[in-house]
Amino acid sequence: MIVTHLDHPGDSYAVHKPLSEVIEQIKGESLKALVSQIKHSGDDHAAELKKQLPLMIPTLRFYGKNAFGDNAEPTGIIQFDIDTKDNPGIDLDVVQTKIKSLTETAYCFKSPRNGLKFGIMTDFCRNDDESNEIVKHRYKVAYELVVNWLQLSVKFDDCMQHIKYGCFLSHDATAFYNPDAAPLAVNDRAVYTQPEIIATDSTEVITAEFIRELLTYIPTTMNWDERRGVNFAVFQHLGYDGIELLKSHWCVESPSKLDSDLHSQLNAISRGNAGGHIGTLINIAKQHGYQTKQVTGRARRKLKPKPTDYQFAPMVDHDKAMEELRELVSEFFETKQSKFINVSTGSGKTTEVIKTIKNLLKPNETPKHRRLSIGDRRKPRILILVPDHKLAEQYKSDFGSGILHLKGRDRLCDNPLNLEYFRKTKIDIPANICSHHSCHMYGTCSYIEQFNKVHYSVRVMTHAELYNMPSRFQYGTLRGEPRKIDRQNGKAGKHYWQPDYVIVDENCIHTSSDFEALDSDYSSVRNILNDVLGGESLSESALRNKQEIVSDYQQMKAGNEKRTQAQYMTDRKAYVRGIKKKSLKENPDSPVLRQLYKFVESENETYLSRLYIHNKQLWCSWSKSINSKYRNVPKLFLDATASQSVVKSVLKTEFHKIPVKQNPDINVFQCNSTVTKKALSDSEFLTAFVKSLQSMCSKYQNVGIISYMKVPDIEGNFSQWLAEQVGANTFTHFGSLRGINDFENCDCVLVIGRHLYDESEILKNSIAVFGQSDTDKTYFDRAVRMKGGNNLSVNNRVYTDFRMREAKRHFVESETIQAVGRARLIHGKAKDVFIFSNESLGSDIEVTGFFDLDSDPAIQAIQEKGFCKNRNKELQEYFSTSRVRNNRDELVSYIAKSIPLYVVEYKKNYKQVTAQYFISDESKLLAHLEGINAMSVTITPA
Numbered sequence: 001m002i003v004t005h006l007d008h009p010g011d012s013y014a015v016h017k018p019l020s021e022v023i024e025q026i027k028g029e030s031l032k033a034l035v036s037q038i039k040h041s042g043d044d045h046a047a048e049l050k051k052q053l054p055l056m057i058p059t060l061r062f063y064g065k066n067a068f069g070d071n072a073e074p075t076g077i078i079q080f081d082i083d084t085k086d087n088p089g090i091d092l093d094v095v096q097t098k099i100k101s102l103t104e105t106a107y108c109f110k111s112p113r114n115g116l117k118f119g120i121m122t123d124f125c126r127n128d129d130e131s132n133e134i135v136k137h138r139y140k141v142a143y144e145l146v147v148n149w150l151q152l153s154v155k156f157d158d159c160m161q162h163i164k165y166g167c168f169l170s171h172d173a174t175a176f177y178n179p180d181a182a183p184l185a186v187n188d189r190a191v192y193t194q195p196e197i198i199a200t201d202s203t204e205v206i207t208a209e210f211i212r213e214l215l216t217y218i219p220t221t222m223n224w225d226e227r228r229g230v231n232f233a234v235f236q237h238l239g240y241d242g243i244e245l246l247k248s249h250w251c252v253e254s255p256s257k258l259d260s261d262l263h264s265q266l267n268a269i270s271r272g273n274a275g276g277h278i279g280t281l282i283n284i285a286k287q288h289g290y291q292t293k294q295v296t297g298r299a300r301r302k303l304k305p306k307p308t309d310y311q312f313a314p315m316v317d318h319d320k321a322m323e324e325l326r327e328l329v330s331e332f333f334e335t336k337q338s339k340f341i342n343v344s345t346g347s348g349k350t351t352e353v354i355k356t357i358k359n360l361l362k363p364n365e366t367p368k369h370r371r372l373s374i375g376d377r378r379k380p381r382i383l384i385l386v387p388d389h390k391l392a393e394q395y396k397s398d399f400g401s402g403i404l405h406l407k408g409r410d411r412l413c414d415n416p417l418n419l420e421y422f423r424k425t426k427i428d429i430p431a432n433i434c435s436h437h438s439c440h441m442y443g444t445c446s447y448i449e450q451f452n453k454v455h456y457s458v459r460v461m462t463h464a465e466l467y468n469m470p471s472r473f474q475y476g477t478l479r480g481e482p483r484k485i486d487r488q489n490g491k492a493g494k495h496y497w498q499p500d501y502v503i504v505d506e507n508c509i510h511t512s513s514d515f516e517a518l519d520s521d522y523s524s525v526r527n528i529l530n531d532v533l534g535g536e537s538l539s540e541s542a543l544r545n546k547q548e549i550v551s552d553y554q555q556m557k558a559g560n561e562k563r564t565q566a567q568y569m570t571d572r573k574a575y576v577r578g579i580k581k582k583s584l585k586e587n588p589d590s591p592v593l594r595q596l597y598k599f600v601e602s603e604n605e606t607y608l609s610r611l612y613i614h615n616k617q618l619w620c621s622w623s624k625s626i627n628s629k630y631r632n633v634p635k636l637f638l639d640a641t642a643s644q645s646v647v648k649s650v651l652k653t654e655f656h657k658i659p660v661k662q663n664p665d666i667n668v669f670q671c672n673s674t675v676t677k678k679a680l681s682d683s684e685f686l687t688a689f690v691k692s693l694q695s696m697c698s699k700y701q702n703v704g705i706i707s708y709m710k711v712p713d714i715e716g717n718f719s720q721w722l723a724e725q726v727g728a729n730t731f732t733h734f735g736s737l738r739g740i741n742d743f744e745n746c747d748c749v750l751v752i753g754r755h756l757y758d759e760s761e762i763l764k765n766s767i768a769v770f771g772q773s774d775t776d777k778t779y780f781d782r783a784v785r786m787k788g789g790n791n792l793s794v795n796n797r798v799y800t801d802f803r804m805r806e807a808k809r810h811f812v813e814s815e816t817i818q819a820v821g822r823a824r825l826i827h828g829k830a831k832d833v834f835i836f837s838n839e840s841l842g843s844d845i846e847v848t849g850f851f852d853l854d855s856d857p858a859i860q861a862i863q864e865k866g867f868c869k870n871r872n873k874e875l876q877e878y879f880s881t882s883r884v885r886n887n888r889d890e891l892v893s894y895i896a897k898s899i900p901l902y903v904v905e906y907k908k909n910y911k912q913v914t915a916q917y918f919i920s921d922e923s924k925l926l927a928h929l930e931g932i933n934a935m936s937v938t939i940t941p942a
Contacts, residue, residue: 004057014062023177035171038112055166063889068164077119078146081157103182109175121181139163142190206237217285220251232276235269305792310783321660329356336634338653344660344844345640345821383499384460391739392460404456412447454497463508467624502635510624511768515617516592524548546600553597559587591620609771621768623650641814645806665830667848675836681712693726700748704730706819707752747831749823754837755815766807774801782840787848859898866924870916901942906934
């Protein structure tokens, strides 16, 4: 049995070794000293030492790079790991004896910390033309099948259910190896189940043809209750057009009653009193023979955008959109009812809002303005909140006089000694340090003085203000002390500044996460985490540990009170000494423990919906709550790329969407593939890609680039580096682009790649907003709004869980759409925008057309010729000799990603010839073979 072997975990290229040789290394003396060190070290040091061990990947054989590519072959081994810390009280020697006795066991040895590592031989393999993604899914199924077959009363390390997972070697003189392990039959039972996606938004393509196809599988004689769910699902997607379709489908005794029922159910959908999902139709159709169709494997690379009959909601002309926006903003000021306005990026919403505010602040000349005057007829006070101080300065510049940009102490503190002292100690400046008792600059401090400028009707601050506790100087100061709110009428007096309205520009929904691990300070959390990792439900374990949770919570509460009291110190040295005291670090605040406490006190499982296991840690994720000081103040939210579902879940406010038509002189072109960070880290690809961009940019005068900030092996800001390479005048990176107008005058904007978070971050956001979520994915056709109305769909990999899709839309995909919006698609000058990503951009971007990614010049040359024989001599015509000779397997895999490899058989001079060819144009190869007098040619996939 041959397995993959790495001398070090970070090795780029793997080698193959017989499993027998690996086991002999484990039994030998070469690793004994290092394993002994690991065994007797603390956890942190042991983890570092462990990285010095060689490792094997017994489940896969790689060719070339240490990566799970299309040429990776499963070995059939299913590997397992049993850790001692996860199995207290279990005699693993007894478990080991049982494992060794199984005829299917391929190997078994002790890990450095006396756990067990072993592999079961199976018949698991990659089926014909099976994608890597499906192989990974099927391996998890096979893993579970073997777990059930083993029937061991132990807790396994579930990381092993991933097919590409390294197994560190160890020292075990008694390590077991069975060269004749009998394969356990699991391959035919390890079936990949295609997850069903339920459409919920305008970028998931549910066509009338698709619904008609599903209905052909659904029986026509269902009873009323069964029909009802089907009807709702059809109406959800087809509306009134579904009436005739359903009338022709159902066979009923009374057609008139059916007609009445259908109209009644359609009205219920229209009023929002009922809902339907495509999943209802899919699931019923599957029960009666329908099977989902999915393009997998290498065939996916050939997929192109395809026509769809899906129709987006119509876009609005710019003038009409701005009129609608002004009406909504005016209505907000008049009714004082909070609103969320989602208007296309680049439409000029900020300009329109500034105009409305300026108009509002004019002298009270008309009844309308008198209605909007506040209390004593002073001008209304408006607080504008933006993502950062750079955007705040832009607001100040656009607004002109009459607006005050409030800044933090770190920017305005006039006491350099205080600033320097707290910077050195790396502790935040406490509010009480800014008082006439402890700071000689108190009476003249710029930070404090800004709050006294109550004559400004408009203030601009950052989003943090929405969530932070109020500054002690929030209402200004009087004789050195904070002014107090007049409690008699519940409002601040006319000289005290507090907002009558809050306007929040750009995404302000922030989430937070925290976790507890097995080394938690709280015994109740440690016990619960151990229970859950062992298979017990979170609720059962929490209720069983209720008494301990309550006790730990009281300790945490006391610790928080101690830390709060420390904030009242006015002597900076005493404060820092106090904060550094061990006693103040005891019983740390734990959001996880707080949620557990709320649950056991109320037994309301809603409190557990924000808790989940990740990397053997118990996490808590939540969306930040608006501080009480602004909770009852009317708020106007403005964000061009928000998800309505996320907004309604967190902010619970009215949502208004205004999609605005683009300037017809602006063209947006989208690539058929995505340029990822991984692709850009390949030096050969990057070199060819830069050349193609240089050629593209030569046609324009003023080019702008938006891309990633960091790319492996490129020092500094990648967007800046790439801009220098292609001669672009303007650049920025994802995560730092909202609200900027730097690209307005470009005649070409290149958006290289797309914004993407790690899946664990998307999961945190989803759970923070919606509660428990699922990370399963599938390939699905998503609609693209095309210029001219003939819409297309692209095949994207999406989450099957609606909550994960909406979280990704709001927190991740929105940034890519914002990047495209920097080109000012609506009112900007004529330009071309190229997006090097094939992800659907939703309903707000009109795409002119799609283009193919320019590939390696060598690949292009082969494609132009039409074919290339898979022999060194022919390959050296396109690639370097060293690459052909030294990394041939990797090179073959690299070419095959763009040009399929085929086996060609033919007769020449009465001899049978068999050879491999990369073929992009079969007719050109046939013409070549005809020219050399080849006969009886057959071409089959390699």
